Amino acid sequence: MAERKCIGVILGSIREGRINDRVAFWVIRQLEGHGFATRTIDPADPDLMPVQMGDAAAIKTLRQRMADLDGFVIVTPEYNHAEPGHLKTLIDNVTAEWWARPVGLIGYGGISGGLRALEALRIILAELHTVTLRDTVSFVSPWRKFDEVGHLTDPHDAAAAEAAMAVFAHRLDWWVEALAHARHARPYHPENE
Ligand SMILES: Cc1cc2nc3c(=O)[nH]c(=O)nc-3n(C[C@H](O)[C@H](O)[C@H](O)COP(=O)(O)O)c2cc1C
Numbered sequence: 001m002a003e004r005k006c007i008g009v010i011l012g013s014i015r016e017g018r019i020n021d022r023v024a025f026w027v028i029r030q031l032e033g034h035g036f037a038t039r040t041i042d043p044a045d046p047d048l049m050p051v052q053m054g055d056a057a058a059i060k061t062l063r064q065r066m067a068d069l070d071g072f073v074i075v076t077p078e079y080n081h082a083e084p085g086h087l088k089t090l091i092d093n094v095t096a097e098w099w100a101r102p103v104g105l106i107g108y109g110g111i112s113g114g115l116r117a118l119e120a121l122r123i124i125l126a127e128l129h130t131v132t133l134r135d136t137v138s139f140v141s142p143w144r145k146f147d148e149v150g151h152l153t154d155p156h157d158a159a160a161a162e163a164a165m166a167v168f169a170h171r172l173d174w175w176v177e178a179l180a181h182a183r184h185a186r187p188y189h190p191e192n193e
Helices: 018-032 050-051 056-064 085-092 117-128 154-184
Strands: 004-012 037-041 071-077 102-108 129-138
Touching: 004 018, 004 085, 004 102, 018 037, 018 056, 018 071, 018 154, 037 056, 050 056, 071 117, 071 154, 085 117, 102 117, 102 154, 117 129, 129 154
Parallel strands: 004 037, 004 071, 071 102, 102 129
Antiparallel strands: none
């Protein structure tokens, strides 16, 4: 059996009592249901929190956890029309691990469903040589929709989100394969050629 493609699922919030866990649980289950393996990368993980202060050992741990992944999915809330600062710092502390990798964006928040944070992330992630998926999945007021373990309680919400996720997972798989072939065929960085 072919090895499953492994996706790093990066959380955006470090807030105690965050909704992020519920949405991420759902995303992880969906990705695994679509045949991916996942590795969670949580900025609130005690091993990764010192990344925020530029701690070299924590940055090394982060880079090791992000190495050799086939792609990434960022699951983030929106705060004041942008991604949380801790997520930005985590993103900024990694370089080559991003290069020529696909990144899918899943957001949540108030009325905007996190969409402005996702669009802001596209500019940052382009600078890091990633390809962001055009398709996103977003949730308005997820605190009303998800239970503690990340199940959508309303069947109509669940069906709509699963349909959006099916398209998202297909596109993610497409970019994972396309970019893996491209990286294998030719080094991305000119110095390696
Ligand atoms: C200071 C603050 C600013 C916020 N700004 C926005 C916003 O601009 N757009 C939005 O959709 N939601 C906004 N929200 C709602 C958050 O996205 C929501 O509380 C979400 O659950 C936060 O994620 P977390 O619980 O995982 O930390 C804001 C919340 C706070 C506390």
